[in-house]
Amino acid sequence: MNRRYAIAAAAFAALLLAVTAAKVLHVPVPWAAPTARAVEQRGPLSDGEKATIEIFERVSPSVVQVAAKSAASPLMGEEGQGGGASGTGFVWDRDGHLVTNNHVIANGGEIAVRFASGEVAKVDLVGTAPNYDLAVLRIRSVRQLPPPIALGSSSDLKVGQSAFAIGNPFGLDQSMTSGIISALKRRLPTHAGREIANVIQTDAAINPGNSGGPLLDSAGRLIGVTTAIISPSGSNAGIGFAVPVDVVNRIVPELIRSGRVPTPGIGIVAAGEDVSTRLGVEGVIVVRTAPGSPAERAGIRGVNFSTGAVGDIITAAEGKPVRRLSDLTDALEQAGAGKTVRLTVKRGSDSRDVNVGIVDIDRS
Known part of the structure; x- marks a missing residue:
């Protein structure tokens, strides 16, 4: 009797264990849903977002990546690295002139640009102004030239107004950053030993590779050419500088006309x-x-x-x-x-x- 009872009890225990195991194995797991989750519909974009998107879509086709090959090396690298330099430039006029920083192309050698469309074009150096860290290039040929960026003025800028930068930081092309104008009338020394006056300071993120790109106002107009940062690490620290457009608009026509600017x-x-x-x-x-x-x-x-x-x-x-x-x-x-x-x-x-x-x- 005791033997039969023990066998029955063991059989019941085994059955109970099997049922429990089956229940455990079939418990639904919340993070393993069999179907994709439904997409939540968002409301309309804010007016500020729409304005920023419109600026990028309108201006970015006119912004190019500038790659300068060092005469001593066939490689083109990030700005300040390797045997070449990479920076940013933008379309100045309908004659195919581009503006960038002098320090981007200062090492000589062949220069090429890449448009937002991906098209690569060779360019010629028209002139440089080291005292202003500006240079003008001219495209040899391109299938379709994007429009020049609309010009603004730097004489009526106010600290606190919005500022936008488009460029190629660390070679990452077509990057847009935003911020404000942090200060005006800064003095910026150049490699030529002189100072650029009335320089614009901005906290819009500017990193190596942004040099020579446009700084824009909230209307998408050019208000400066990004040229330098202050950073112990070499990356953005919230203090970037741009050559004011009123200076650019005085220097660039002179470079196009004669290839140099008087001192x-x-x-x-x-x-x-x-x-x-x-x-x-x-x-x-x-x-x-x-x-x-x-x-x-x-x-x-x-x-x-x-x-x-x-x-x-x-x-x-x-x-x-x-x-x-x-x-x-x-x-x-x-x-x-x-x-x-x-x-x-x-x-x-x-x-x-x-x-x-x-x-x-x-x-x-």
């Missing part, structure tokens, strides 16, 4: 800002004048090295204060070589106005 000057060597600061001087201290230069002919004097006495200090140009050398160079560039500028010069406790001719110091 306006009056023939002086100026003391550094650190010297002026130590002496408590607000203005440009003239160290010396070049023999036969317009400054010398106008009677401007440099430092007296025999006595150590400070020479003339330029404090204004055309009535506007000159506090540093970049203020003076900006005034000379605005006037242009071949013109005359009225300078206010302080000597000791006396100030006087003098008219000084402006020359192209690269050819004088």
